[in-house]
Amino acid sequence: MIKQFLLSKLQYLISIALIILTSSICFVSVEIIGYKVVALILLVVVSMLAMLFNIKAVMLAAFLSALIWNFFFIPPLFTFHISDTEDTLMFLMYFLIALVNAVLTNKIRVAEKKAWDKEEKVKTIKLYNTILNSLSHELRTPISTIIGSIDTLKENREKISVENQEALMAEIENASTRLNQQVENLLNMSRLESGHIKLNLDWYDSSDIVNLVIQRLPKIKTQHNIIFNPKENLPLFKLDAGFIEHILYNIMHNALQYTPVNSIIKVEVEYKNRLMEITIEDNGKGFPESEIQYVFDKFYRLPQTITGGTGLGLSIAKGFTEAHGGTIKLENTLHGGARFIITIPTEITFISDLKNE
Amino acid sequence: MNKPEILLIDDEIQIRKLLEINLESNGYKVLLAATGKEGLIMAANHPPELILLDIGLPDRSGHEILKELRNWYNKSIIVLSVLNNETDIVSALDNGATDYLTKPFRTNELLARIRACIRRNSNEIEAHSVQTFNELVIDFASRVVKQNDTIVKLTSTEYNLLCLFAKNEGRVLTHQYILKEIWGQGYQNETQYLRVFVGTLRKKIEENPNYPTHILTESGVGYRFN
Numbered sequence: 001m002i003k004q005f006l007l008s009k010l011q012y013l014i015s016i017a018l019i020i021l022t023s024s025i026c027f028v029s030v031e032i033i034g035y036k037v038v039a040l041i042l043l044v045v046v047s048m049l050a051m052l053f054n055i056k057a058v059m060l061a062a063f064l065s066a067l068i069w070n071f072f073f074i075p076p077l078f079t080f081h082i083s084d085t086e087d088t089l090m091f092l093m094y095f096l097i098a099l100v101n102a103v104l105t106n107k108i109r110v111a112e113k114k115a116w117d118k119e120e121k122v123k124t125i126k127l128y129n130t131i132l133n134s135l136s137h138e139l140r141t142p143i144s145t146i147i148g149s150i151d152t153l154k155e156n157r158e159k160i161s162v163e164n165q166e167a168l169m170a171e172i173e174n175a176s177t178r179l180n181q182q183v184e185n186l187l188n189m190s191r192l193e194s195g196h197i198k199l200n201l202d203w204y205d206s207s208d209i210v211n212l213v214i215q216r217l218p219k220i221k222t223q224h225n226i227i228f229n230p231k232e233n234l235p236l237f238k239l240d241a242g243f244i245e246h247i248l249y250n251i252m253h254n255a256l257q258y259t260p261v262n263s264i265i266k267v268e269v270e271y272k273n274r275l276m277e278i279t280i281e282d283n284g285k286g287f288p289e290s291e292i293q294y295v296f297d298k299f300y301r302l303p304q305t306i307t308g309g310t311g312l313g314l315s316i317a318k319g320f321t322e323a324h325g326g327t328i329k330l331e332n333t334l335h336g337g338a339r340f341i342i343t344i345p346t347e348i349t350f351i352s353d354l355k356n357e
Numbered sequence: 358m359n360k361p362e363i364l365l366i367d368d369e370i371q372i373r374k375l376l377e378i379n380l381e382s383n384g385y386k387v388l389l390a391a392t393g394k395e396g397l398i399m400a401a402n403h404p405p406e407l408i409l410l411d412i413g414l415p416d417r418s419g420h421e422i423l424k425e426l427r428n429w430y431n432k433s434i435i436v437l438s439v440l441n442n443e444t445d446i447v448s449a450l451d452n453g454a455t456d457y458l459t460k461p462f463r464t465n466e467l468l469a470r471i472r473a474c475i476r477r478n479s480n481e482i483e484a485h486s487v488q489t490f491n492e493l494v495i496d497f498a499s500r501v502v503k504q505n506d507t508i509v510k511l512t513s514t515e516y517n518l519l520c521l522f523a524k525n526e527g528r529v530l531t532h533q534y535i536l537k538e539i540w541g542q543g544y545q546n547e548t549q550y551l552r553v554f555v556g557t558l559r560k561k562i563e564e565n566p567n568y569p570t571h572i573l574t575e576s577g578v579g580y581r582f583n
Contacts, residue, residue, distance in 0.1 A: 203549040211567050236549050241577050354553045
């Protein structure tokens with residue numbers, strides 16, 4: 001807002017300054033170029049301003065330059081009076097051309113903006129449809145699983161082996177957990193979008209947070225090796241633990257889903273340059289370099305990936321990181337895996353200071 | 358033996374049905390109330406062994422019902438909440454809730470909380486001088502703590518903290534409550550001390566301090582001791 005305001009003020013200042021500067025140069029060299037050419041030079045300046053600035057600033061430049069040309073260049077000098085008919089005509093024409101210039105450029109710009117807006121609208125509608133499709137698919141799949149399994153259990157109880165009954169119940173359990181996860185993600189997304197997010201800061205032991213998240217991850221974690229060796233002598237950090245847990249959970253959950261069984265997921269926490277830095281690294285295939293810039297976009301999913309996600313997890317991780325004043329970065333490691341680096345500005349307190357009290 | 362009575366105050370009929378079946382099949386007698394008003398009357402007419410109270414009731418806020426109950430009811434109250442909102446949970450605990458569960462919860466979790474609360478109701482009558490938690494033994498009379506028969510050396514703050522946890526086995530304790538009990542008035546918001554002492558205590562009494570089995574962290578709320 002303030003920046004825009006300054007920018008619009010600046011436009012007027014630059015317009016006035018450029019006209020005065022050009023006029024002064026012309027005034028010194030009027031003997032050589034003649035006063036009629038000065039009009040052309042000023043017109044060029046006004047036209048150039050019209051390409052960059054808003055219509056009001058350009059009109060101002062047009063008026064100012066016309067008056068300057070009249071006062072300092074058209075004989076008799078230093079009056080607004082024009083004695084020659086030819087000069088009067090030229091002055092009027094100058095005025096007209098400068099105005100037409102300003103208005104036309106403005107018209108083109110408005111038309112351009114309209115076309116752009118329309119394009120954006122089409123894009124938004126398309127995105128919205130994609131979201132709805134993906135969401136209804138992601139929500140309906142677990143619901144269908146639950147309803148189907150229950151129907152089967154109800155109607156054919158005698159015919160189904162105990163093993164299969166248990167398998168169906170496990171399906172219901174998995175589908176419900178997945179549904180709950182999706183709803184949680186959607187709620188978090190709308191929380192972030194609403195902008196009404198308040199940090200609930202308190203002192204935390206970062207290794208406690210990381211261990212808690214690791215324990216909370218779904219059972220497939222047993223098929224992965226999650227490595228976390230807390231560094232000695234880390235300070236306590238003042239954080240919103242809920243936010244940090246969400247960030248870590250979403251990134252690690254993502255790594256579990258998209259890396260093959262037996263992959264290694266390594267978590268590290270450090271305190272560097274007054275920032276808490278969390279690194280989560282895997283030895284999977286990493287991300288195609290061309291896709292990295294889109295990974296944190298809402299509803300973005302890598303092309304040809306397995307189903308089961310809404311494309312919200314990483315954008316929520318980014319949203320919570322930014323709500324905490326931090327940044328999140330994704331890069332591929334030298335060995336080809338993915339590495340997420342989260343940095344969060346935070347107050348610290350050293351544990352040794354507290355023990356002595 | 359008489360079946361312990363549990364009063365469930367929840368406006369959702371599905372939840373009432375589900376918990377009724379669940380709790381009855383686990384040996385409890387269940388009384389059901391659909392509104393806060395109904396719940397208050399039922400509790401007053403026939404005080405149950407434990408109350409399960411939904412915090413998001415339609416007629417009156419569960420927080421108000423909780424405060425009103427606590428004017429005279431001194432057995433356990435477990436609050437149920439759909440919100441995963443720590444401040445809401447902490448305020449319920451500060452207003453006298455014994456424990457909490459967030460929906461959706463797993464049945465075994467609910468049963469564990471109920472068992473811990475009911476045990477606590479009777480524990481207040483007889484105090485044990487020795488308590489055992491798997492490989493961990495606390496002898497309150499001689500102030501000795503042993504892990505796998507080896508004596509664990511604790512500072513007096515660590516010992517006091519462990520005793521507070523042990524006396525509230527299975528029950529969540531808020532940061533503020535622990536700080537007030539161990540460090541005293543004026544320290545309620547000095548969470549950093551608690552973090553440090555929980556860290557050192559875990560190193561001494563947990564087999565793997567990274568994956569504690571005794572002192573569990575309840576994110577944003579406090580700790581629970583098992």
